[in-house]
Amino acid sequence: MVRADSLDGLTARGWTTLAAHGVRTVIDLRNDDERGVDHAPRPAGIGTSAIPLDGIEHRDFWDVSWGTPGFATPAYFRPFLDRFPDRVAALARDAAHRLDPEAYLRAAGLTGAELGRLRGRLRGR
Structure with missing residues (x-):
C-alpha cells in the first residue's frame, strides 16, 4: 500500500515507477473538485477507483469540524x-474486492511458509 498526496502531477516515468513498485490500483479519496x-x-495496468471520502457537501459536519485543533488528528x-459510516464502508468494500490481502501480509514480513500455515488455519486445518 502506498499513500500519495496527488498523482495528477506524475510524469510518464513516475507512472512507470509506480507500476514497477507493484501498484495496480489507485483508490482516490479526494473530492471531485480536488482532482x-x-x-x-495512467498505464493500462493501473486501475483507478474514485471514492470521495469527505462528503464535503455535508456542511452540518464540516462547519463544526473544519479548522478545529483536533481536525485531521486521531x-x-x-x-x-460516526457521521460517514457509509463512505468508509464503501471504501472498505472497494478495497476488499480490488486488493490482494496476501500482498499486505508479505509486505508485513510473513514468509511463504507462514502464509501457508495461515491459509491452513483459515480453512480449519
Whole structure:
C-alpha cells in the first residue's frame, strides 16, 4: 500500500515507477473538485477507483469540524466515522474486492511458509 498526496502531477516515468513498485490500483479519496487532469496518461495496468471520502457537501459536519485543533488528528476520526459510516464502508468494500490481502501480509514480513500455515488455519486445518 502506498499513500500519495496527488498523482495528477506524475510524469510518464513516475507512472512507470509506480507500476514497477507493484501498484495496480489507485483508490482516490479526494473530492471531485480536488482532482485534476493527469499530467501524463495512467498505464493500462493501473486501475483507478474514485471514492470521495469527505462528503464535503455535508456542511452540518464540516462547519463544526473544519479548522478545529483536533481536525485531521486521531481525535477527528471517531466523529468522522460516526457521521460517514457509509463512505468508509464503501471504501472498505472497494478495497476488499480490488486488493490482494496476501500482498499486505508479505509486505508485513510473513514468509511463504507462514502464509501457508495461515491459509491452513483459515480453512480449519
